[in-house]
Amino acid sequence: MSDRLKLPPEHDFGFYQRRKHDAWRAVDAPTLEAPVADSHAHVHMLPDPAWELARCAANGVDFVCEICDPSEDGSRPFDSLDAWLRHASDMLASEGKDPQPPTVRIAAGVHPHNAKLYSAKIERMLLDQLQDPRVVALGEIGLDYHYDLSPRDVQRDVFRRQIRIAKEAGLPLALHLRGGQDNDVDNAHREAFEILQEEDALGPGTLLHCCSLPPDELAPWVQADCYIAYGGALTFKNADAAREGAKTVPENRLxxxxxxxxxxxxxxxxxACTPAHVVFTAAVLADVRGIVPDEDRCGFLGQVHANALAFYRVGI
Ligand SMILES: [Zn+2]
Structure with missing residues (x-):
């Protein structure tokens, strides 16, 4: 079979790149020895969430943590999730696959971009959402000094407030931290670390999402026993510093x-990125750690998968 297609295939669960003149090229996904988790995805932002969840299942991604910001997304992910999973199951069955969709849980929290929208009303919505048994973390919350879409003092206040809510609710924290370009050292990470220390909230209940820190800046987080998540940025050509950092994280925190x-x-x-793309990142993460595709990689990927379930306290 030629790997050049005239039209994007709608009913197979593979990966395709658009080429010139509306042609599509199939991209082989790595064949992994163990299931993979996507610990952070905005599934509701995808054009067809149910289809993407089916594609996860077909590619060995059996857990997804969906991120909901009540100030931006309202309750849409909560209202839609059951239907997405039902439809995903139907799509899998109609293609003759195991109809089991991935397990999907939700992290809810106000993103630092939206800190300026934080109000008593939004906080009430958030508190309501935390009552939902599908919620497994508070997030993504933190500081974003790269875009500065909310004033920094407001971001810090809203971050601190949500840390306290998470502690009260007994939920782990999923952090979004991105430094400004006004500083050599990543000031968002430095300030967030101080705030978390002051709030006594650093440790295995804290997850650094989308990490690209070099080893020296990552060291305090590793020493504090935090979980560290790597996404697509790990695979970018210019991401040597992030890859060096990824070598320093203990296997049970990746x-x-x-x-x-x-x-x-x-x-x-x-x-556009979809949760099933996590298989490409998982293969690179193993490669960065010097783990080759065989029994070693099975053990490594199994541990990284188990870490996501342990952090979010999910049994599959
Ligand atoms: Zn995110």
Whole structure:
């Protein structure tokens, strides 16, 4: 069979790159020895969430943590999730596959971009959402000094407030931290670390999402026993510092993620990111750690998968 197609295939669960003149090229996914988890995805932002969850299942991705920001997304992910999973199951069955969709849980929290929208009403919504048994973490929360879409003092206040809510609710924290360009050292990570220390919230209940820190800046987080998640950025050509950092994380604290629809990993860059793309990142993470495809990689991927389930306290 030629790997050049006239039209994007709608009913197979593979990966395709758009070429010139509306042609599509099939991209082989790595054949992994163990299931993979996407520990951070905005599934509701994808054009067809049910289809993408079916594609996860068909590609060995059996757990997805969906990120919901009540100030931006309202309750849409909560209202839609059951239907997505039902439809995903139907799509799998109609293609003759195991109809079991991935397990999907939700992290809810106000993103630092939206800190300026935080109000008593939004907080009440958030508290309501945390009552939902599908919620397994508070996030993504943190500081973003790269875009500065909310004033930094407001971001810090809203971050601190949500850390306290998470502690009260007994939920782990999924962090989004991105430094500004006004500083050599990543100031968002440094300030967040101080805030977490002051709030006594550093440790294995804390997850650094989309990590790209070099080893020296990552060291305090590793020493504090936090979980560290790597997404598509790990696969980028210019990400040597992040790859060096990824070598320093203990195996029982590593996680994989996508941040779909953002941060598409190589070799799929140019297409929107989907949770199933996490298989490409998982293969690179193993490679970065010097683990070759065999029994070793089975053990390594099994541990990284188990880490996501342990952090979110999910049994599959
Ligand atoms: Zn995100």
């Amino acid at each position: 996680m994989t993620e996508t941040d779909a629809p953002y941060m598409t990993p190589e070799p799929m860059r140019g297409a």
